[in-house]
Amino acid sequence: xxxxxxxxxxxxxxxxxxxxxxxxxxxxxxxxxxxxxxxxxxxxxxxxxxxxxxxxxxxxxxxxxxxxxxxxxxxxxxxxxxxxxxxxxxxxxxxxxxxxxxxxxxxxxxxxxxxxxxxxxxxxxxxxxxxxxxxxxxxxxxxxxxxxxxxxxxxxxxxxxxxxxxxxxxxxxxxxxxxxxxxxxxxxxxxxxxxxxxxxxxxxxxxxxxxxxxxxxxxxxxxxxxxxxxxxxxxxxxxxxxxxxxxxxxxxxxxxxxxxxxxxxxxxxxxxxxxxxxxxxxxxxxxxxxxxxxxxxxxxxxxxxxxxxxxxxxxxxxxxxxxxxxxxxxxxxxxxxxxxxxxxxxxxxxxxx
Amino acid sequence: xxxxxxxxxxxxxxxxxxxxxxxxxxxxxxxxxxxxxxxxxxxxxxxxxxxxxxxxxxxxxxxxxxxxxxxxxxxxxxxxxxxxxxxxxxxxxxxxxxxxxxxxxxxxxxxxxxxxxxxxxxxxxxxxxxxxxxxxxxxxxxxxxxxxxxxxxxxxxxxxxxxxxxxxxxxxxxxxxxxxxxxxxxxxxxxxxxxxxxxxxxxxxxxxxxxxxxxxxxxxxxxxxxxxxxxxxxxxxxxxxxxxxxxxxxxxxxxxxxxxxxxxxxxxxxxxxxxxxxxxxxxxxxxxxxxxxxxxxxxxxxxxxxxxxxxxxxxxxxxxxxxxxxxxxxxxxxxxxxxxxxxx
Ligand SMILES: Nc1ncnc2c1ncn2[C@@H]1O[C@H](COP(=O)(O)OP(=O)(O)OP(=O)(O)O)[C@@H](O)[C@H]1O
Ligand SMILES: Nc1ncnc2c1ncn2[C@@H]1O[C@H](COP(=O)(O)OP(=O)(O)O)[C@@H](O)[C@H]1O
Ligand code: SF4
Ligand code: SF4
Ligand SMILES: [Mg+2]
Ligand SMILES: [Mg+2]
Numbered sequence: 064x065x066x067x068x069x070x071x072x073x074x075x076x077x078x079x080x081x082x083x084x085x086x087x088x089x090x091x092x093x094x095x096x097x098x099x100x101x102x103x104x105x106x107x108x109x110x111x112x113x114x115x116x117x118x119x120x121x122x123x124x125x126x127x128x129x130x131x132x133x134x135x136x137x138x139x140x141x142x143x144x145x146x147x148x149x150x151x152x153x154x155x156x157x158x159x160x161x162x163x164x165x166x167x168x169x170x171x172x173x174x175x176x177x178x179x180x181x182x183x184x185x186x187x188x189x190x191x192x193x194x195x196x197x198x199x200x201x202x203x204x205x206x207x208x209x210x211x212x213x214x215x216x217x218x219x220x221x222x223x224x225x226x227x228x229x230x231x232x233x234x235x236x237x238x239x240x241x242x243x244x245x246x247x248x249x250x251x252x253x254x255x256x257x258x259x260x261x262x263x264x265x266x267x268x269x270x271x272x273x274x275x276x277x278x279x280x281x282x283x284x285x286x287x288x289x290x291x292x293x294x295x296x297x298x299x300x301x302x303x304x305x306x307x308x309x310x311x312x313x314x315x316x317x318x319x320x321x322x323x324x325x326x327x328x329x330x331x332x333x334x335x336x337x338x339x340x341x342x343x344x345x346x347x348x349x350x351x352x353x354x355x356x357x358x359x360x361x362x363x364x365x366x367x368x369x370x371x372x373x374x375x376x377x378x379x380x381x382x383x384x385x386x387x388x389x390x391x392x393x394x395x396x397x398x399x400x401x402x403x404x405x406x407x408x409x410x411x412x413x414x415x416x
Numbered sequence: 417x418x419x420x421x422x423x424x425x426x427x428x429x430x431x432x433x434x435x436x437x438x439x440x441x442x443x444x445x446x447x448x449x450x451x452x453x454x455x456x457x458x459x460x461x462x463x464x465x466x467x468x469x470x471x472x473x474x475x476x477x478x479x480x481x482x483x484x485x486x487x488x489x490x491x492x493x494x495x496x497x498x499x500x501x502x503x504x505x506x507x508x509x510x511x512x513x514x515x516x517x518x519x520x521x522x523x524x525x526x527x528x529x530x531x532x533x534x535x536x537x538x539x540x541x542x543x544x545x546x547x548x549x550x551x552x553x554x555x556x557x558x559x560x561x562x563x564x565x566x567x568x569x570x571x572x573x574x575x576x577x578x579x580x581x582x583x584x585x586x587x588x589x590x591x592x593x594x595x596x597x598x599x600x601x602x603x604x605x606x607x608x609x610x611x612x613x614x615x616x617x618x619x620x621x622x623x624x625x626x627x628x629x630x631x632x633x634x635x636x637x638x639x640x641x642x643x644x645x646x647x648x649x650x651x652x653x654x655x656x657x658x659x660x661x662x663x664x665x666x667x668x669x670x671x672x673x674x675x676x677x678x679x680x681x682x683x684x685x686x687x688x689x690x691x692x693x694x695x696x697x698x699x700x701x702x703x704x705x706x707x708x709x710x711x712x713x714x715x716x717x718x719x720x721x722x723x724x725x726x727x728x729x730x731x732x733x734x735x736x737x738x739x740x741x742x743x744x745x746x747x748x749x750x751x752x753x754x755x756x757x758x759x760x
Contacts, residue, residue, distance in 0.1 A: 299698040300695065343624075
């Protein structure tokens, strides 16, 4: 056992400018509604972002901001009866996924695009050996014999660092620790060498020392196989560690998007800046902790104009009016970044350094 | 207690190193042991699991002691044993110098007032069928004989103290956000003027802004009433902010204690060092440039901890003697104690 000094990756060139020239995943103007007691409510409002080949893009924001709904929409896994994609597009390598027949979508999922969730037990079947579950995914998408699929399962389990993989392939999910189960999930997600992996809070339930291992593993796998990763998290530290670029969500909208170094060094949206200022620092006490007044609005009662205006320290009258249509549109800025703030050119905001 | 410099500093906002003649701590555990029986094996037999293995802790007046460590290391069990919510298998628990280890019945009920708890999920501590007023009044009714008017006044005062309105008293828990529910849980905990509140992952489920509001509230309450906290959390940045001293647990043992700044700036135990190094910093540049220790291996089975130093299966500095010899508690320069052969 050696203390390994590993560096986070330098910002990838693949997706410098909003996903770069060769995006593998393009989400455009996505609107999603949910059926509630109060009728159909809009929970995602014009979400757009793209992911370059091999790039890791973070989606970050407070709970309820729409991160999980975004990842489920991309995967075509929204609850079928109580939700609808009412506008927009999700293209995977140029192929439109919105409106795709269920059969066809199931073929894409697990093959070209796959997922890792916070609680692996919800995605792993407790009644089957993990090796068989991975082999099943391989056979469904790649065909071939059961035997070759099983061999592939052992191979990927070994790749993700499960010791004694051939034997452990015959274990059941509950026989693994939380960290090892997450490795199994990564193995399953990687088994068919997808172009994109959507990971929704994959390390949130893990201890920090185990989280560090899993992040290193995801970084290595993504680099070695050129897999693009959409990494959903509420933890700005995790984004800084593993992502090339990040998309900040607030109240069902993307409010800022930039290469991580730029985002942290000089945020261009007051919400991003407020989140960063609020992070307690591992390096020391800084008087009273900063808070953002009020709380996230609920779908169905979104503030007019800029949705962040009731909580924003920089709000002025025109923030309530918004742009011509009463909303605030995304502003494209130099360096391939963007911000949904009317005052973006007037404000200088503090980052984390 | 074993001879040690790990005495709580008392009365000051930010304690420094050892205090020569420390007054009686508010709460203290000595050589605490908690054992569970685990059902395991094909014959339905049980095996012992020592969740807490002979630990010493002391919490001073107006002090916040942070308790950190991996999942399953015994933090909650320690907190619950201290509050006499579970029976320890060994050791002593003292509150304001009084041995409460064996108290029963009425006597136990008397000291219970002085120790309260706030959990991660206020849903589990607030009865969903009770309006807020009833939830908060429950400890008042159990422990204090208040007149109707006094009771009403105290409820209003508590609501104001935790930043809620009196109007909220007649609402049900589901009508509140996570942060508001945590305020209600805190109001309930401090209602009967306890000496100590055990906060077990009290802010872990909250968004950063709400979390900070709750942390500020806990600090305000401490500044006002001199209450002490045992603050159990896995978020080390939060612990650095709120704790005066910190204790680090690993597999049921305390491997390091110390004043917060010393422990975070100069960790003495390899596990503390690895734990701090694993927290990703919210700055891509600093995170890239930093030396990191990535531990290999998994947390061992708590029912079958390794012999010698229990961290030796994952320690980057492991030596031959670590595998056989239990490291003794040693004072650390700058305050606190460590159990590691490197520091012996
Ligand atoms: N009622 C119980 N019966 C059997 N074992 C238990 C019981 N409560 C806790 N344990 C075991 O005791 C050990 C310590 O558990 P404890 O809940 O104190 O850990 P913790 O440090 O609070 O962890 P976390 O960070 O996950 O809350 C673990 O191995 C746990 O599985
Ligand atoms: N199945 C559902 N039915 C109704 N509303 C939902 C459903 N799932 C999520 N929502 C709502 O959509 C919004 C976004 O939720 P989510 O994407 O889960 O947030 P995040 O992952 O960012 O915490 C929230 O207001 C949430 O309450
Ligand atoms: S538009 Fe106005 S209210 Fe919204 S973030 Fe910008 S300054 Fe704040
Ligand atoms: S005693 Fe040995 S194994 Fe244990 S922490 Fe110290 S150096 Fe590591
Ligand atoms: Mg979510
Ligand atoms: Mg616990």
